[in-house]
Amino acid sequence: MGSHGTGSWHERLIAKLQSIASLSGEEAEALRGLPVTITSVNDHDVVAREGDRPSRCCLLVDGFLCRYKAMPHGRRQITSFHVPGDMPDLQGLHLAVMDHSLGALAPSTVAFIPHSALVELVDHHPGIAAALWRETLIDASIFREWIANIGRRTSYQRVSHILCEVFRKTEAVGLVEDGLCPFPLTTADIADATGLSPVEVNRALHKLEGEGLVLLSENQLAIPDMEILRRIGEFDPAYLHLADREAR
Amino acid sequence: MGSHGTGSWHERLIAKLQSIASLSGEEAEALRGLPVTITSVNDHDVVAREGDRPSRCCLLVDGFLCRYKAMPHGRRQITSFHVPGDMPDLQGLHLAVMDHSLGALAPSTVAFIPHSALVELVDHHPGIAAALWRETLIDASIFREWIANIGRRTSYQRVSHILCEVFRKTEAVGLVEDGLCPFPLTTADIADATGLSPVEVNRALHKLEGEGLVLLSENQLAIPDMEILRRIGEFDPAYLHLADREAR
DNA sequence: CGAAGGCTTGATAGACCTCAAACACAGTGG
DNA sequence: CCACTGTGTTTGAGGTCTATCAAGCCTTCG
Numbered sequence: 001m002g003s004h005g006t007g008s009w010h011e012r013l014i015a016k017l018q019s020i021a022s023l024s025g026e027e028a029e030a031l032r033g034l035p036v037t038i039t040s041v042n043d044h045d046v047v048a049r050e051g052d053r054p055s056r057c058c059l060l061v062d063g064f065l066c067r068y069k070a071m072p073h074g075r076r077q078i079t080s081f082h083v084p085g086d087m088p089d090l091q092g093l094h095l096a097v098m099d100h101s102l103g104a105l106a107p108s109t110v111a112f113i114p115h116s117a118l119v120e121l122v123d124h125h126p127g128i129a130a131a132l133w134r135e136t137l138i139d140a141s142i143f144r145e146w147i148a149n150i151g152r153r154t155s156y157q158r159v160s161h162i163l164c165e166v167f168r169k170t171e172a173v174g175l176v177e178d179g180l181c182p183f184p185l186t187t188a189d190i191a192d193a194t195g196l197s198p199v200e201v202n203r204a205l206h207k208l209e210g211e212g213l214v215l216l217s218e219n220q221l222a223i224p225d226m227e228i229l230r231r232i233g234e235f236d237p238a239y240l241h242l243a244d245r246e247a248r
Numbered sequence: 249m250g251s252h253g254t255g256s257w258h259e260r261l262i263a264k265l266q267s268i269a270s271l272s273g274e275e276a277e278a279l280r281g282l283p284v285t286i287t288s289v290n291d292h293d294v295v296a297r298e299g300d301r302p303s304r305c306c307l308l309v310d311g312f313l314c315r316y317k318a319m320p321h322g323r324r325q326i327t328s329f330h331v332p333g334d335m336p337d338l339q340g341l342h343l344a345v346m347d348h349s350l351g352a353l354a355p356s357t358v359a360f361i362p363h364s365a366l367v368e369l370v371d372h373h374p375g376i377a378a379a380l381w382r383e384t385l386i387d388a389s390i391f392r393e394w395i396a397n398i399g400r401r402t403s404y405q406r407v408s409h410i411l412c413e414v415f416r417k418t419e420a421v422g423l424v425e426d427g428l429c430p431f432p433l434t435t436a437d438i439a440d441a442t443g444l445s446p447v448e449v450n451r452a453l454h455k456l457e458g459e460g461l462v463l464l465s466e467n468q469l470a471i472p473d474m475e476i477l478r479r480i481g482e483f484d485p486a487y488l489h490l491a492d493r494e495a496r
Numbered sequence: 497c498g499a500a501g502g503c504t505t506g507a508t509a510g511a512c513c514t515c516a517a518a519c520a521c522a523g524t525g526g
Numbered sequence: 527c528c529a530c531t532g533t534g535t536t537t538g539a540g541g542t543c544t545a546t547c548a549a550g551c552c553t554t555c556g
């Protein structure tokens with residue numbers, strides 16, 4: 001956490017892309033050459049807004065972001081959560097207008113990378129292009145799972161599923177220590193992600209805690225028995241595509 | 249091999265990609281060289297199955313497909329509808345395992361293209377790579393909108409929204425004639441797409457018909473006053489990214 | 497003609513929302 | 527040091543939306 005050594009964010013990006021696809025040493029070197037602007041944002045800050053025509057992408061270095069759509073009557077629908085290493089507005093490379101907003105759910109550090117630099121990188125390094133494309137495809141896979149989660153599961157299941165997903169994604173980037181996952185989400189955040197009301201989320205969480213399936217305290221999440229929680233939330237991590245790099 | 253004029257499906261693909269991005273004459277020519285296998289499928293047929301490791305992509309030439317996830321207790325969640333010109337399993341190029349199935353909602357014609365041919369095409373033609381990437385990004389944008397649709401709208405709104413989307417997408421590929429849109433969806437299909445029950449979908453459709461906002465007959469859909477239906481379903485076509493090719 | 501698939505409609509039940517008030521806790525400033 | 531404020535959590539009660547169940551009907555098709 002906190003103090004980033006020089007270029008530590010580069011390594012975060014490289015590690016993430018390595019976990020998604022195979023990069024050559026040359027490609028890793030090219031990534032290290034990317035120009036960036038590092039910025040700190042606070043809880044509730046907006047990183048990119050629906051309707052924007054962005055000229056840069058954002059790499060989450062530290063913290064927690066979400067994509068969301070603002071709806072009438074002050075409602076909100078969160079469409080994804082993001083952990084360090086993610087580039088949540090990569091689609092801006094090929095879609096001119098943001099169809100959703102990007103906001104911080106915790107104090108965070110983001111690195112902005114100009115589209116121009118990424119385009120050049122992608123044009124000269126097909127391996128990097130493939131890795132970034134793959135990252136956006138995994139995003140899409142997660143969206144599909146969320147559609148199923150919201151469309152066809154009970155509140156209890158939806159909450160269980162989200163907890164599994166956040167835990168697993170956080171674990172995949174090495175931020176789970178001693179079974180403890182940083183967890184800044186409020187009941188309102190979870191509600192907006194699952195299409196529920198905060199009250200219902202609270203009741204589901206309480207039930208899970210009462211059953212000893214979930215431990216929440218100090219902005220940290222522990223899942224004593226992942227196997228049971230998985231079954232409850234019908235969580236099958238295949239949709240995260242963490243380890244199925246294609247074998248062409 | 250189908251009864252289509254020589255290469256008619258090629259032109260369908262080229263037209264679709266032209267509508268998404270700009271292709272050079274050379275790139276269009278390269279697309280015409282793609283090897284394909286044309287197949288007819290029936291209503292309810294499965295084109296690709298969850299868990300598969302596909303070695304080819306599918307181009308919908310004619311008909312109507314959907315992506316869906318099979319859920320416990322015989323339930324189903326549809327995550328997208330597809331019209332001719334779409335390549336609904338393009339993600340297979342970079343994701344080894346299908347996280348969902350692909351099925352036909354009407355008698356359809358599909359063209360299978362080997363991954364190997366597409367990979368070669370993409371490696372030599374950055375413009376085609378960008379167009380295909382963009383297609384998958386638009387898919388993702390539609391998934392996000394569906395999350396919002398299912399998560400935060402009433403049944404009446406959800407159905408209105410879906411009707412607007414299907415109409416608009418069909419129109420964009422030139423298949424709406426005299427205000428009539430081919431519409432093979434059953435109430436069960438719409439229910440599985442919106443996270444509702446068929447009964448509730450039926451009631452919403454009936455209400456819309458009673459209000460004169462929707463005309464359904466003979467597997468065709470007409471929307472007499474799109475403006476009102478849009479407002480009801482909060483349908484803003486921006487998320488379809490039909491005309492916002494980036495200006496780099 | 498019978499069967500199958502889909503549509504229609506009513507009645508009942510249940511999941512979840514909304515409203516509301518109380519509670520806990522951290523940060524702030526006098 | 528202690529009120530004060532703001533944000534988030536907790537809990538109850540009532541209401542509503544939508545699911546479920548069930549039966550009848552209609553078309554298509556073998």
